[in-house]
Amino acid sequence: MTDIPQLDEASFRAPDPDQLFPRAHSGHPARILLLYGSLRETAYSRLMVEEAARVLEKMGCETRIFHPSGLPLPDDAPADHPKVAELRDLAMWCEGMVWSSPERHGTMTGIMKTQIDWIPLSPIGGVRPTQGKTLALMQVSGGSQSFNSVNQMRILGRWMRLLTIPNQSSVPRAWTEFEGGRMKRSPFYNRMVDVMEELVRFTLLTRDIKDHLVDRYSERVETREELSKRVNLPNAI
Template sequence: MATTTNGDLNNTAAERTRTEIEIDPAYHRTSFAIPASEDDASIRETYRPFLLPDTHSNNDWISHLELSTTLKMVESQILKTSSDRLKVLVLYGSLRQRSYSRLLAYEASRILFRLGCDVRIYDPAGLPVKDDIRHSHPKVQELRDLSKWSDGHVWVSPEQHGNLTAVFKNQIDWIPLSTGSVRPTQGRTLAIAQVSGGSQSFNTVNSLRILGRWMRMFAIPNQSSVPMAYKQFTEEDAEEGGSRMMPSGNRDRLVDCMEEFVKFTVVMRPCFEVFGDRYSERVERRKKKEEEQRLVNKVDLKEM
């Protein structure tokens, strides 16, 4: 009997049939960014340090990206329905003067901002080390308020000693794991990225993914890991505003991640309450109510 072989080593024959989505030229150079005239001035100054002067807008590589599919989703499902813009909190994990995780976070934020998101970056400088005392510290309250406000998070951490930094983990530790039976980050979407000083590594994004799962967030399948980050950005006084990510497959992957993050968030935000509903928590709430009612009945009997 003749032996038959399938030379398809990647098993592409098992792939689901996909329809190629056509590029819509009507969205060329389109931006749904919040204009300064409609933005809150204090929010813009405090939480949008990634914004570039108008003089760089025509040369900005992000303004030239082909993002028609996602732009159409945002327009049809958010802007034209008068829904709130997607609210995105961006966290980074370094306090260095030239922090590559911050620079990557800025680039990610610029992509999201063009896609119509309300993007806010939290500055971790001044956040105290996690303890059980300083819950009322202004930086702690600011972080918690931003997390509560958000529909999704973008996490960018350097890799240090083979894992995420203390600066980044400290921010996550200050976000409460639970308020009652519900985790404050439950149901939110999450995009993750890391920068490394050396060769390619995935230790940090793997740890970030574990953290996100523990916080009951929906981490998108894609992720960004940027090796030798010191080679990936232009100098501070270069074109396009300086400290911009240079063309590479790593930059393309970052765009992929932000585009995918917006798509997932657009689809999942209307189902936020559904994803936050769990059998075990319904049982816990019912038992709590029964116990409260039992105590009320006990008091009523004593007063009779």
């Protein structure tokens, strides 16, 4: 069982408990970015993130809500488009995210997907905007309860290398759960608070060690191979 000839010993690294459990954490408030997926005048996904932002701020977080009106379709404008630049700057700034989408035609909205598609996986200034950061998912539905949108966003969160928390929120018949632009007190509201509470915990627990959590053997191999080509080191494998 100890014979692993395909393993690059120089790149292999066992998890270090001292890195997983640091003695001190950054003292600044957790920075959370909230995205929503509708441009309707009364957008329950937007009202939902506004409620979530209030809860997060009550928990001591710093929040930003990105308003997607004016965001172009992916690849239909340059990356320095003002709305694209704003979104990417916020993605770099945050330590965790909340995604809230309606369910339309059995899936998340194109508006929600457009925002995610504009956030690159490749590094910006040497830093990946999403890798190792936390993510909470919520959806609103006009009819009976469904989990289509949150399930699809969970796949996207994994693809974006986000630490997607286990809990999630799905609000059915959303038009009955809001009054005067505010979410009513209900089990659905309580669940939203649960999700934000879990998001904050995961963010505080992981933000100082996120680089260690997503440190990958395969990427170390690639880096070592690239370095060996540049400085004439022995081949990595």
